[in-house]
Amino acid sequence: MSLRKVLMQIQCPVKINALKHGGRPAIIFGRETLNYKAFDNAIDYCAKKLQDIGIKGKGRVCIVAPSSPEYVIALFALWRIGAVSCHLSERLPLNALSQHIKNIRGKVLLTAEAKKFKSLPIAVVSLENIVTKNAPYVSSKNACYALTQPATILFTSGSTTLPKAVQHTFANHYYSALGSNKNIPVEPFDRWLLSLPLYHVSGLSILFRCFLKGAAVVISKNKDVCSAINQHSITHVSFVAAQLQRIVAAKGGCSVLKKLKALLVGGSAIPEQLIAEARRKNFPLYVSYGLTELASQVATTGALNHKSASLKAKMLRYRKVRIAKDGEILVAGKTLFQGYIKNGVLKPATDRDGWFHTGDSGILEKGKFLTIKGRKDTMLISGGENIFPEEIEYFLRTCAFVEDAYVVAAPHQEYGFRPVAFLKLKKNKRLNRVALVKHLSKYLPKFKIPDAFYLWPNQVLSSGIKSNRRAF
Structure with missing residues (x-):
């Protein structure tokens, strides 16, 4: 050889x-x-x-x-x-x-x-x-x-x-x-x-x-x-x-x-x-x-x-x-x-x-x-501002009653797109929008705070060890 x-x-x-x-x-x-x-x-x-x-x-x-x-x-x-x-x-x-x-x-x-x-x-x-x-x-x-x-x-x-x-x-x-x-x-x-x-x-x-x-x-x-x-x-x-x-x-x-x-x-x-x-x-x-x-x-x-x-x-x-x-x-x-x-x-x-x-x-x-x-392909532009969903998700997960979070873009007539969040809550916890906005306001500018917060879908597709963002 x-x-x-x-x-x-x-x-x-x-x-x-x-x-x-x-x-x-x-x-x-x-x-x-x-x-x-x-x-x-x-x-x-x-x-x-x-x-x-x-x-x-x-x-x-x-x-x-x-x-x-x-x-x-x-x-x-x-x-x-x-x-x-x-x-x-x-x-x-x-x-x-x-x-x-x-x-x-x-x-x-x-x-x-x-x-x-x-x-x-x-x-x-x-x-x-x-x-x-x-x-x-x-x-x-x-x-x-x-x-x-x-x-x-x-x-x-x-x-x-x-x-x-x-x-x-x-x-x-x-x-x-x-x-x-x-x-x-x-x-x-x-x-x-x-x-x-x-x-x-x-x-x-x-x-x-x-x-x-x-x-x-x-x-x-x-x-x-x-x-x-x-x-x-x-x-x-x-x-x-x-x-x-x-x-x-x-x-x-x-x-x-x-x-x-x-x-x-x-x-x-x-x-x-x-x-x-x-x-x-x-x-x-x-x-x-x-x-x-x-x-x-x-x-x-x-x-x-x-x-x-x-x-x-x-x-x-x-x-x-x-x-x-x-x-x-x-x-x-x-x-x-x-x-x-x-x-x-x-x-x-x-x-x-x-x-x-x-x-x-x-x-x-x-x-x-x-x-x-964050991900380039998940970045949304809202009123000319670049928003990375991962940044918002990061701070949502630091909230006392949130176990996991996904943020996606929702069409908006004035701004083009606005972020909305899906939340998986910790056991025996309830979704509290006021508390979420107050918590996020400590870390993020107002334009990055989601317009709406929803509960995690009952059936979220997954592959391997991560959730699939397309399911939200």
């Missing part, structure tokens, strides 16, 4: 740990522990099974299943034979699954519930038929990945548009994890709770961060996160804001979070009072801005559990950011996806200079500190 070809490859971190530290725990599931040697054997065995059923390199294989050791083993087995894993939410109705499968031209669907998906227009294979956790040894596969090798197709959260099929290489995820681990240290024998789904980039990225460092991924059978953290001696967790709010409110939740080495929160705007409370209670909180197209984090704060900590999110390594003339955030770098899959074909999504236009507006200070203002 030529030196150039070697330099254009990445060796599988699971294989490296299996050879050097085979006895270390890799995956913990309930009372089961799979060490790196057993994990690596299971991957090789599964890879052979996949080839036996006709799966080849570059073949797109869909996975619809809850997080499990079998899911993780199948992922790495697919990558070892050069196939592409296509991650779909088990929460989607069959019609939506069928549309996604047709769009990406999926060849096979792997699942833990084969009967449930037999009506789909795709060959369905049960994970238990191809995965054996205590697998016999088979001749080791070449566990190296070309930098440009397609590895995953993930779907965007769909918070402002219909979900898009995002194709990443193995290198995208690899470099994303390397940059994250420079900011949030992970050590051998650390344990990161897989508290986010593997069909979302924030869940998938946990695997790479851990396996790069010889740490363990914990998949808990216990839905009580606080109990899971105690039971498995968890050191790291990733949450969206809503998860953190629930745990802070739970009995004993705060004392559990203080024990962690790192608490990474992202996915949507985080209420100011939640960050303030986390800092007061010395949680090892890291706040992140990221997107699916850049394989998770783009910029993240340092740990916020000391008074001198900065709330500014710092650019992580292997990412590039610049701000366009109109204020839009543009991104590039080694974590940038290859493009979107449309009708089975990969469509690049960068401009001619290689920059991806995020649709977010922001400010970059000193070339490394990124502040997010």
Whole structure:
């Protein structure tokens, strides 16, 4: 093999740990522990099974299943034979699954519930038929990945548009994890709770961060996160804001979070009072801005559990950011996806200079500190004034009786558009317009205060871990 070809490859971190530290725990599931040697054997065995059923390199294989050791083993087995894993939410109705499968031209669907998906227009294979956790040894596969090798197709959260099929290489995820681990240290024998789904980039990225460092991924059978953290001696967790709010409110939740080495929160705007409370209670909180197209984090704060900590999110390594003339955030770098899959074909999504236009507006200070203002495509112009709904939502979420908020544009005869708000209230609380206006007036000019406040719709569409703005 030529030196150039070697330099254009990445060796599988699971294989490296299996050879050097085979006895270390890799995956913990309930009372089961799979060490790196057993994990690596299971991957090789599964890879052979996949080839036996006709799966080849570059073949797109869909996975619809809850997080499990079998899911993780199948992922790495697919990558070892050069196939592409296509991650779909088990929460989607069959019609939506069928549309996604047709769009990406999926060849096979792997699942833990084969009967449930037999009506789909795709060959369905049960994970238990191809995965054996205590697998016999088979001749080791070449566990190296070309930098440009397609590895995953993930779907965007769909918070402002219909979900898009995002194709990443193995290198995208690899470099994303390397940059994250420079900011949030992970050590051998650390344990990161897989508290986010593997069909979302924030869940998938946990695997790479851990396996790069010889740490363990914990998949808990216990839905009580606080109990899971105690039971498995968890050191790291990733949450969206809503998860953190629930745990802070739970009995004993705060004392559990203080024990962690790192608490990474992202996915949507985080209420100011939640960050303030986390800092007061010395949680090892890291706040992140990221997107699916850049394989998770783009910029993240340092740990916020000391008074001198900065709330500014710092650019992580292997990412590039610049701000366009109109204020839009543009991104590039080694974590940038290859493009979107449309009708089975990969469509690049960068401009001619290689920059991806995020649709977010922001400010970059000193070339490394990124502040997010809001979405360009949700900005409304009211009487000539630019209004970002996210700014209003941010302050609405700081109101004592508001759990969540979405602000949208409503047509207005005089001003063109005016903001109106939909509110999810905390338990046993009532909507109080006077109190809301009084609260917002402390932080916002009058033209940014919504004209109307409505209760959250009973049925709000969601995809992944965020609500869909189009539902309001």
